[in-house]
Amino acid sequence: MVNQERKTEISNGLEIANSRINAAARSANRNPSDISLIVVTKTFPRSDVDFLYELGVRDFGENRDQEGAVKAENFHRDARWHFQGQIQGNKIKSIVKWADVIHSLAEIDHAKTISDRYQMGEAVLPAKYPVLIQVSLDSEKRIERNGVEPKSLTEFADAIAKISGLEIKGLMAVAPIAQNPDIAFAKMAEIFSDFKEKFPMATWLSAGMSGDFESAIMHGATHIRIGSSILGNRSYL
Ligand SMILES: *Cc1c(COP(=O)(O)O)cnc(C)c1O
Numbered sequence: 001m002v003n004q005e006r007k008t009e010i011s012n013g014l015e016i017a018n019s020r021i022n023a024a025a026r027s028a029n030r031n032p033s034d035i036s037l038i039v040v041t042k043t044f045p046r047s048d049v050d051f052l053y054e055l056g057v058r059d060f061g062e063n064r065d066q067e068g069a070v071k072a073e074n075f076h077r078d079a080r081w082h083f084q085g086q087i088q089g090n091k092i093k094s095i096v097k098w099a100d101v102i103h104s105l106a107e108i109d110h111a112k113t114i115s116d117r118y119q120m121g122e123a124v125l126p127a128k129y130p131v132l133i134q135v136s137l138d139s140e141k142r143i144e145r146n147g148v149e150p151k152s153l154t155e156f157a158d159a160i161a162k163i164s165g166l167e168i169k170g171l172m173a174v175a176p177i178a179q180n181p182d183i184a185f186a187k188m189a190e191i192f193s194d195f196k197e198k199f200p201m202a203t204w205l206s207a208g209m210s211g212d213f214e215s216a217i218m219h220g221a222t223h224i225r226i227g228s229s230i231l232g233n234r235s236y237l
Contacts, residue, residue, distance in 0.1 A: 002047045010051055013230035014039075021224070024217040035217060038082050040209075040227030043234040046071050053079060061225045062099070065091040072098040084172070084206075084225060086146075093117045101130040103172040103206050103225075106147050108159055115165030128167035132206055133157060135173050135191055137184040146174055150191050157199060170204030170222070171195060181212035185219035192220060 002010070017037065025032040040061035041049050049060060049071055058078060062068030063085025072081045083099035087106075092113045095102065105111055111131070118129040133156065136147035148156045160168055173188045175181040185207060192205050208216025210229035217224065228234060 002051045006048070007051060010048060010231065011055055013232070014052070014055055014057070017226055017230050020214065021217065024214040028218045030217065034222060036223045038084075038206075038223055038225045039230055040084070040225050041071065041231065042067065042085075042227065044227075044231050048231060049075070059223075061103075061227070065094050069094055069098045082223075082225070089113055096129060097121065101132070101169065103132040104134045104147075105131045105160070106134045108156070111160050111163055111166060115163045119165045126167070127165075129165055130167045130169045131160070132170050132172040132204055133160065133168065135171050135188065137173050137179075137188055138176050139179065147172075150187075153191065153195065154198060157195070157202075161199070168199055168202050170202040170206065172204075172206035174207070174209070175212050175215075181215040182218075185212070185215050185221075189219040 021035055021037060022032045025035055036059060038059040038061045039052055039057050041052070042061070042063045052060070053076055059080050059082060060071070061082045061084050062071065068081060068083060080100045081098055082101055082103055083095050084103040087095070087102070087104055087110050089110060092110060096114055096118045102114065105114070114129055114131065133153070134147035135153060136149055138146070157168060160166055171192055175184040188207060196202060204223055205221050206223040206225065207221040208224035210226050213221070213224045213226060
């Protein structure tokens with residue numbers, strides 16, 4: 001159970017985030033309903049997730065298998081769980097059981113394992129597991145290596161497209177720390193536009209966090225992942 005003070009904090013945070021999303025969409029000449037908010041609940045308790053559900057939230061983001069698995073267990077069936085953290089190969093078997101979509105795919109070996117593990121599971125829908133390819137927006141000077149390098153993206157996606165149990169939903173990106181998000185997301189928009197020519201079914205662009213989601217919306221993000229500006233500061237990280 002969440003106390004009244006926490007309820008007020010969360011509902012205010014959600015309301016403010018939604019109005020900022022709407023304002024950013026309007027100034028980008030976009031329809032706010034084309035932008036999905038994923039509330040990133042990592043490190044926050046299941047009671048917060050329950051309350052967010054009461055407020056109408058259906059999309060939840062988690063970074064760790066163990067934590068996500070516990071929160072998603074026996075949760076409402078119409079909720080969607082988004083895995084967006086770094087993938088560990090030995091956790092994939094578990095991740096595909098509770099997560100409805102993986103945003104952070106960046107290795108071929110992981111893609112094969114996701115497909116195998118998913119197809120080995122019970123007969124569940126959808127037939128193909130939805131994944132987003134994480135693209136690196138790092139400048140050449142400062143490589144943090146979070147994602148596939150843009151120059152290798154087509155080759156990577158071609159290989160993923162050949163794996164029978166996967167569906168490429170789109171791209172995901174994180175703006176590098178210590179870089180202007182507008183510059184990073186402008187680059188991302190270009191990459192996404194080229195990508196869609198070759199993969200027109202890949203309609204999702206997952207980008208934007210608490211500190212930079214307005215910029216991401218300006219540059220075409222369809223799915224934004226917001227944690228701390230709704231739920232408050234995380235106690236670790
Ligand atoms: C934690 C995290 C978020 C949310 O970050 P906030 O700054 O709390 O909004 C979004 N995306 C990824 C990949 C994350 O790890």
